[in-house]
Amino acid sequence: MEVGVYLLHRLEELGVRSFFGVPGDFNLGFLDLIDDYTGIDWVGNCNELNAAYAADGYARIKTGSVGAVLTTYGVGELSAINGIAGAYAEIVPVVHVAGFPSLKEQEDKPLLHHTLGNGRYNVYAQAAELFAYSHTILNDPQTAAAEIDRVLSDCILQSRPVYIALPTDVAYIKISHERLSVPLPRLPAQNHSLGEAVVIEEILKLVEQAQGDVVVLVDVGAVRYNAVEEVKAFVETAGFAVYASPMGKSVISEAYERYGGLYTGATTRPEIKAKIEGAKLLISIGALKSDLNTGNFTTRLDVARTVELHHASSKIKFSEYPGIGMKYLLPKLTSALTSASLKSLTLSIPVPKWTHPLPQESDEIISQAWLWARIGQFLQPKDVVIAETGTSAFGVLDIPFPDGAVFISQILWGSIGWTVGSTLGAAMAAREKRLGRTILFIGDGSIQLTVQELSTMLREGLKPIVFVLNNSGYTIERAIRGEHRKYNDVVNWGWIHLMKALGDVDGTRTRSYAVNTKVEIDALLSDGAFSSADVMQVVEIGMKMLDAPYALKVGTAVGSQW
């Protein structure tokens, strides 16, 4: 079996059905292998950054699987590197395969195109290492299978990107497929049993003392390290109140009756804030305490009342327990928390229903405050909602989601334009998983970075709804600085013509709309054909330049950086 085919088998085993990327002469040979491989489809992208974003979006929706992106040597892989770094930051398992010169070329070092002209053939791999959990250059066919297994195991177990440089000739060298008979590990190493017992005992003691006033705060680690089922069983069994961080939004269904909404520090609605910060015990799961995930560092959780469960460690008040991870810990805690008396105590603590009613506004302007509430009515169970860094991400955080609706955004990395590529990947994954509609919210500034990938969605027969919030430039940045500076202006595009340009030449395969008043958007959102998402749709929403969602307006959500 060719090394390239071995790699494809392993990717398929991990759940990969779509392989994103851009062809280049250092990966064309491997592309033939992909094209001939039945279990995985090639999804050619318009450029490599978008391809990396797509693999990232795909991996986020296919929890427990990975995303895969193929680029060519130098020019391709470097274009993707921001997307890979973003996956690293946001704990997303992406396998980056880059075409690499043949063994003979590596030895002779001819002055090839796509090199720097100085013989430093490994320089891109050096750059890749900085943003990969593991990496390998598959120069030795003898160890290629083991190396593939090593980095892919790291990818799925550590939920971080890995890098595989695949020399053009090695892709075709035949190796044994014997290793394939042993599946890759999918579960982390077991916890140290004595340490784990201590942690469980301590937590049970704290739960008992809390007399039911226990708040569980769910964050991104829970979903990225594939512990959502364990978290659900834990909170449902004990009846604890559940809240989420922005990056943890939708990990636990927002329709769950004991779910109380988002905790974003100082910008949290006061009644929610008091419930969380005043709880007798707070169990934080998978926390990532970045600025925009903590209301710009305004979360105030008393360490003396807090338990933190992480992927590979736990913390009880001031004590850290390395090596005691949540995946195995949570089920044991759950088993220990089945007492009816505990549950009646926890259920006696009410969790107010988190709602976001439509504000009464007398004018026809589509305000941020009104829009997000109205969008909340539009969402359906199992929708996949993607929100761009900017007013969109802050706005979507205000919406309570229906059951099973999924939220993805780049709260930590915050690379504008990311959502267009990731919408492609997310929509592919949503189709594979038979989820609902894929809905993107993005501003007129951000979409310009990566707009071409809408074309790939069209080709793949995907039917996302793309809401373009046209507020005349980078409103998120105006909120920070340069409110009227020209550097925050962008060209006003003809959004209504966009899909014609990007491939729907005769206008039969997509629908585009422009709405500028509450009446117009209300009519559109109420329209059954629109709502059914039977074709790809683009909606330009005309909005005021300086209007912003609640969290941005109160001003502590984003820190000024200078």
Added chain:
Amino acid sequence: MEVGVYLLHRLEELGVRSFFGVPGDFNLGFLDLIDDYTGIDWVGNCNELNAAYAADGYARIKTGSVGAVLTTYGVGELSAINGIAGAYAEIVPVVHVAGFPSLKEQEDKPLLHHTLGNGRYNVYAQAAELFAYSHTILNDPQTAAAEIDRVLSDCILQSRPVYIALPTDVAYIKISHERLSVPLPRLPAQNHSLGEAVVIEEILKLVEQAQGDVVVLVDVGAVRYNAVEEVKAFVETAGFAVYASPMGKSVISEAYERYGGLYTGATTRPEIKAKIEGAKLLISIGALKSDLNTGNFTTRLDVARTVELHHASSKIKFSEYPGIGMKYLLPKLTSALTSASLKSLTLSIPVPKWTHPLPQESDEIISQAWLWARIGQFLQPKDVVIAETGTSAFGVLDIPFPDGAVFISQILWGSIGWTVGSTLGAAMAAREKRLGRTILFIGDGSIQLTVQELSTMLREGLKPIVFVLNNSGYTIERAIRGEHRKYNDVVNWGWIHLMKALGDVDGTRTRSYAVNTKVEIDALLSDGAFSSADVMQVVEIGMKMLDAPYALKVGTAVGSQW
């Protein structure tokens, strides 16, 4: 004077009038300084890769100056890195300024957005180092001016990219402007005088022995190291026959009577090939011997008859002379070669006029062979012609250029999509330098990578002619592998609608055309309004999927990589 303003003064001194980039919250403060600075205009781009490409294109046209690009921390700078690496490979002086966390943030290391979440604040600078000749993080206001001077001097003297990380607060710290009274060095270090004398003596001896049969082969180093005037004086004084490599195309006017065309090894037209390879003495200036600059390593120059002059070294037959660079060497050689008898000898060796007549074809299909010949008739003196890696770059190489027309392409780096960004930069530079029209040739696959930057050209009032060769995908790659594989297909866009989508909503500021026959394109190219380039124009040229220019067809131009 603020550190940021000091930097702007130095950039202006180096000839920068346009600063490309994308705003982000780590560079907004510096952007205010740019906005308020009268000598340099901010040109906001749609994304950072395009911005880097624009700075590269700008620097190529403004020989002796530099390009400048501003990005934000992490997400922005990493998106630009492929463009910077390309500038490194192709010897283009680009200053990359990246926003950086404040001094206090660097000390406290909060978990900021745009970080990897692991406190490695310097990791992007580590990546940048790999592709920069020099780099600095301006953390110390005491040395900031000296550091700026150091890296900018390297940029212009070494003609390679440099990287400046500018902390948000340091941009505003006041420093002395005293250093500005001493201009930055613009000339390389002097040659060692005794060594130089030896080299001159040896070369003069070889010239004498050659009895006029001397061929000068001009390559990219001549223009990038700012020695074009010295090369011109040298060849004109002595009357030597002049040829160019692909990367050296147009460095010497292709209308010059002693210019004989391009040397591309085995794919060179036989009559030219014989003249060059058979010359008694070959003087190679600024050579860069990459695969696609040498007909895939098929150039056959007898070392025993060759002199190589480089930026910082010379080579005579088998002897190398480090530290003896062409900038000072050439004028001294020129002074020594003024004898009338030498000139009459050299002029007795005829240089056949390089022409590319229109082939007679009986059908209406726009073939590659016919197209480039017809384009040759369309070009005017001082046009700036940009050709994308692919059939465009190979095709344009077949066209003899009129006087003063300039060719730019990415023959070594070969990052597809590069030309769109670089056309923006080149057109800005061409307007500053009052050159002619800016004309881009690109394929329907390549333009999809970076298409949004056409929007920026529109906003800036530039009037490029953009020829989109619609040959249904990546034809250059089909020539290598996967002729009918689906990974070489791309979506067929509605090119005629493109500029409406990208900002010319009412269609009054641009013109778009689609031509599919020889008659149609001939009529368009003959039309005075079109030819006058009074507005931005986009022309879709319908072509056959597998048709390719001569060099690609003969098959040695591109090596198979696997």
